[in-house]
Amino acid sequence: KTSKRRDGPPLPPGPPPLPIVGNVRGFDIDAPWVTYTKWAAAYGDLVYTHFFQQEIIVISSEKVAKDLLERRSHIYSDRPELPANKVIGMDFNSVLARYGPGWRFHRRLFHQAFKEDSSISFRPMQLRKAHQFLRGIMESQSPEDYAACIRLHSSSIIMAAVYDYEASPRDDPFVTVIEKAIEIAITDLRPQVSAVFSAFPILLCLPSWFPGMGLKKRGAVMQKYMNKWLDEPFQYVKEKMSTGTTAPCMVSDALEKWQNEDGEVVKAIQEVAATAFIAAAETTASTMSVFLLAMVLYPEVQERAQALIDSVVGTGRLPNFEDRPSMPYIDAILRETLRWHPIAPMGVPHATYSEDVYEGYYIPKGMHIELPMILPNVWAMARNEEKYPNPDEFIPERFLTADGNLNDDTCNFAFGFGRRICVGRHLADASVWSAMALMLAAFKVTKSKDEDGNDIDFEPEWFGGLATHPLPFPCSITPRLEGMNMERLNALIEASA
Numbered sequence: 001k002t003s004k005r006r007d008g009p010p011l012p013p014g015p016p017p018l019p020i021v022g023n024v025r026g027f028d029i030d031a032p033w034v035t036y037t038k039w040a041a042a043y044g045d046l047v048y049t050h051f052f053q054q055e056i057i058v059i060s061s062e063k064v065a066k067d068l069l070e071r072r073s074h075i076y077s078d079r080p081e082l083p084a085n086k087v088i089g090m091d092f093n094s095v096l097a098r099y100g101p102g103w104r105f106h107r108r109l110f111h112q113a114f115k116e117d118s119s120i121s122f123r124p125m126q127l128r129k130a131h132q133f134l135r136g137i138m139e140s141q142s143p144e145d146y147a148a149c150i151r152l153h154s155s156s157i158i159m160a161a162v163y164d165y166e167a168s169p170r171d172d173p174f175v176t177v178i179e180k181a182i183e184i185a186i187t188d189l190r191p192q193v194s195a196v197f198s199a200f201p202i203l204l205c206l207p208s209w210f211p212g213m214g215l216k217k218r219g220a221v222m223q224k225y226m227n228k229w230l231d232e233p234f235q236y237v238k239e240k241m242s243t244g245t246t247a248p249c250m251v252s253d254a255l256e257k258w259q260n261e262d263g264e265v266v267k268a269i270q271e272v273a274a275t276a277f278i279a280a281a282e283t284t285a286s287t288m289s290v291f292l293l294a295m296v297l298y299p300e301v302q303e304r305a306q307a308l309i310d311s312v313v314g315t316g317r318l319p320n321f322e323d324r325p326s327m328p329y330i331d332a333i334l335r336e337t338l339r340w341h342p343i344a345p346m347g348v349p350h351a352t353y354s355e356d357v358y359e360g361y362y363i364p365k366g367m368h369i370e371l372p373m374i375l376p377n378v379w380a381m382a383r384n385e386e387k388y389p390n391p392d393e394f395i396p397e398r399f400l401t402a403d404g405n406l407n408d409d410t411c412n413f414a415f416g417f418g419r420r421i422c423v424g425r426h427l428a429d430a431s432v433w434s435a436m437a438l439m440l441a442a443f444k445v446t447k448s449k450d451e452d453g454n455d456i457d458f459e460p461e462w463f464g465g466l467a468t469h470p471l472p473f474p475c476s477i478t479p480r481l482e483g484m485n486m487e488r489l490n491a492l493i494e495a496s497a
């Protein structure tokens with residue numbers, strides 16, 4: 001069933017569907033963005049598809065994304081219902097909240113904590129976390145250890161910013177719970193998985209022991225995790241507040257500001273806080289893993305960055321945020337990291353609030369309870385060969401002007417569009433910049449060597465889902481500076497404070 005109308009403008013073009021199942025032919029379920037990019041080449045920047053009953057409209061150019069998701073954001077800022085979201089107990093999640101007063105209040109709470117000028121207050125903490133990150137790398141022995149350091153860096157920043165909580169390096173009781181839950185969620189919240197539940201809502205009523213009901217089984221575990229996650233870190237802040245020992249953080253600031261309000265407001269604060277980790281930890285860590293991969297594969301980029309850092313900062317201290325304007329190449333690397341392998345290659349689905357007509361095509365509101373999804377194909381935008389020649393190559397220079405300054409392309413599409421644009425992007429930007437700059441200053445990343453001293457080549461493998469990241473790959477991270485050990489690293493960190 002589709003929204004095709006007998007008269008009026010046609011739906012956007014798209015591949016011919018099969019009866020009932022829709023556009024499953026040739027669909028790569030692990031990397032849908034690749035299929036959608038092929039369809040964009042064949043049918044244009046606005047493609048209509050459907051998967052069972054779920055209509056999916058894919059936008060594959062920045063121009064159309066801006067025309068619709070930004071200029072007509074009053075129509076395009078809703079989210080589709082993802083039934084799996086409820087099953088796994090994540091329906092509090094602001095990222096997927098339907099457009100309306102509830103979402104608006106969540107967004108306001110986020111904005112207060114993470115808008116550009118508020119985010120600046122987190123910088124000393126972010127630098128401290130980047131220093132801890134370096135210490136972790138210094139002790140690491142394997143690609144799995146490096147991945148764990150990256151995860152700890154991003155999760156401990158968001159725990160500090162939201163709850164003023166110092167996450168412990170291993171087996172942190174809060175972080176372990178939520179990390180497990182996220183791993184399940186990003187697989188189960190894929191639009192295609194969700195479409196199956198939209199098509200056959202009866203599946204959601206079957207008992208969890210029923211064959212094939214893996215999602216429901218996981219859902220029961222997840223709901224338990226989620227209740228703990230909503231409550232326990234929040235109670236931690238409240239206890240600290242009652243003894244007057246909290247440093248400013250999102251939860252304590254919000255509770256103070258809204259202290260005379262009712263339980264609904266407190267519940268919203270709790271939900272926003274619980275969402276923050278889900279939105280921040282995986283995304284920031286995935287971006288850092290893409291950076292690490294790029295540094296292994298493009299040693300010349302790394303060397304250029306290190307020469308720049310040495311010339312601006314020297315080797316007697318580590319970089320800090322004041323050095324940032326003098327090191328445009330590091331920002332160019334950050335932008336190229338966002339572009340080269342966007343960690344949310346299909347963004348987060350938007351949905352239409354009402355029907356629309358764009359360039360002669362009809363954009364439906366949907367004929368059934370599930371709204372059509374509007375997917376920004378960030379992957380296709382990042383692979384736009386006119387804007388980014390040789391798009392598969394990691395070339396930070398594409399973000400520099402002829403005189404070596406940054407150009408105007410901030411690669412913002414990696415953070416989404418319009419009223420739903422990532423509200424944590426300023427925090428993310430500073431977390432990633434500081435970790436990248438400090439890591440480049442202190443360490444050299446190379447391919448691992450085999451027993452004969454030859455480089456071990458590898459084909460990167462990617463974890464797929466709503467968000468993607470490279471799986472650990474063979475590499476070796478060693479100190480750049482002569483005679484560096486933990487004691488000297490600590491001295492360097494102290495000299496930088």
Ligand code: HEM
Nearest residue numbers: 095279280283284287348415416417420421422423424428
């Ligand atoms: C490099 C790291 C990050 C990337 C690439 C990223 C990317 C995105 C994207 C693509 C969206 C969807 C935007 C849209 O619907 O058009 C989004 C939404 C969101 N992000 Fe981020 N994000 C990152 C880090 C963070 C951090 C650190 C936070 C911290 C609070 C955060 C909080 C959110 C929230 C709350 C939303 C939902 C906004 C809404 O629906 O109104 N993100 N992000």
